[in-house]
Amino acid sequence: MTKKKTASTNTAPTGTAPARSRLTALLGAAAAVLMSAAVQAQAADPIKIAYNGDISGSPSAESGQIGVLGIGAAVEDINKRGGVLGRPLEFLVRDDLGQPPKAIQNMTDLIDREKVSVVFGPTNSGNALAWKHIANQKRMPVLVSSASSxxxxxxxxxxxxxxxxxMVDREQAAALLAYVKKNPEAKAVGFFVETTGYGQAGLKDLEQIAALHGMKPVSIEKFDARDTDMTSQLSKAKAAGADTLVVWAQAAPLGHLVRSMEKLDYFPKVFTTWAASFSGFPEVAGPKLMEWPVFLTTSSERKSAEADSLFARIGPKLANPSMFWAASQAYDTVLLWAAAAEQAGDTKGEAVRAALESLNKPVAGMVKTYDKPFSTTQHEGLTAADYHWSRWKDGKVVDFNDPVLAGLQPADFKK
Structure with a gap:
């Protein structure tokens, strides 16, 4: 009797291991595609960055307006290179109107609602002091591009x-007094300061640094920022024998000071802060007297092809081209933050702060090349030795040089 052969098949029924393996592979591939799409979508999301400062409310708004142009140019350049961590930058601007309450409101909104990764600005020191605790509490990196307190x-x-x-007020005081101390023609110095918080803070720095040099001013005179006649204060300085004045004032009152000097025909040497580069000074002083003071800036004459290129882009938008330094500083703040974010591989505040404090590659900026500019104890990217000595000449801010300045050494900048 012959037995029938049973037919066999190599096809596994549904639910067997090979079928489950193929299904798992298919689902895995689909998940990978979805994950890749999600990563790409996240990578395309812009990184929000912001400026919070005065661009309309006070005379200092001039530096804010120019700073915004510098930041905008940096954002444009970085985005052309592919952004930061493969993501484009989105630049938000908030005007604080020169008012601390508005500055605080802006800061809170930018951090809590807009979810920005960094804040640049402000213009006014008082506003920065009003909200700095918020930035620290919320771990928000801030790169200051103008305020100098x-x-x-x-x-x-x-x-x-x-x-x-x-610029930093104490660093400016250190530079000005280093020069005065070294200048053999400066035998009797007087301090002239506003009665504003700005002026009084400057006077504090001047007095402390003068003491480090063993210097004592022969006259300390104060005036209201709205005063237009300082002949009374100048007469006292003249009677005291002051041949050199270090002045801490905003642009317009500085202009009234030199006009008051003309009334008395008393022209001591005048050394002052970057306020002399603001439009308010030449507007009040006029074309002749505006050339008398020597002052500090972070860049007076453009000295690189990169600076020339940036000026060609934004220069036509500047009401006062001599304040190009404000754009240069602001441009550099963006480069430094971007370098820190790339180094950290993240835009979170703690990671960026740590990277800023330990940048491992130099950053070539408009003002200078920054080689490890910050540390855990030092958050100033520029010091007195980086400042440019300047003066007005034929309607432009130009470099000031003389043998005294050429002979200054790092040890001369006491602070």
């Missing part, structure tokens, strides 16, 4: 999120 970047070595690429 010494206290802005002061804070705990752990948890200080404010950095600066700008």
């Amino acid at each position: 010494t206290a802005i970047t002061e804070g705990p070595t752990s948890g200080n999120y404010l950095f600066r690429v700008s």
Whole structure:
């Protein structure tokens, strides 16, 4: 009796291991595609960055307006290179009107609602001091591009999120008095300051640094920022024998001071801060007297092809081209933040702060090349030795040079 052969098949029924393996592979591939799409979508999301400062409310708004142009140019250049961490930058601008309450409101909105990764600005020191605690509490990196109060970047070595690429009041005082101390023609110095918070903070720095040099001013005179006649104060300085004045004032009152000097035919040497580069000074002083003071800036004459290129782009938009330094500083703050974010591989505040404090590659900026500019205890990107000595000549801010300046050494900048 012959047995029938049973037919066999190599096809596994549904639910067997090979079928489950193919299904798992298919689902895995689909998940990978979805994950890749999600990563690409996230990578395309812009990184929000912001400026919070005065661009309309006070005479200082001039530097804010120019700073915004510098930041905007940096954002444009970085986006052309592919953005930061593969993501484009989106630039938000908030005008604080020169008012601390508005500045605080802007800061809170930018951090909590807009979810920005960094804030640049402000213009006015008082506004920075009003909200710096918010930035530190919320771990928001801030790169100051204009405000100069010494206290802005002061804070705990752990948890200080404010950095600066700008003039610093104490550094300006250190530079001015280093020059006066070295100048053999400066035998009797007088201090002239506003009665504003700006002026009084400057006077404090001047007096402390003068003491480090063993210097004592023969006259200390104060005036209201709205005064237009300073002949009374100048007469006292003249009677005291002052041949050199160090002045701490905003642009317009500085202009009234030199006009008052003309009334008395008393022209001591005048050394002052970057306020002399603001439009208000030449407008009040006039074309002749505006050339008398020597003052500090972070860049007076453009000295690189990169600076020339940036000026060609934004120069036509500047009402006062001599304040191009404000754009240069602001441009550099963006480059430094971007370098820190790339180094950290992240835009979170703590990671960026740590990277800023330990940048491992030099950053070529408009003002200078920044080689490890910050540390855990030092948040100033520029110091007195980086400043440019300047004066007005034929309607432009130009470099000032003389043998005294050429002979200054790092040890001369006491602070």
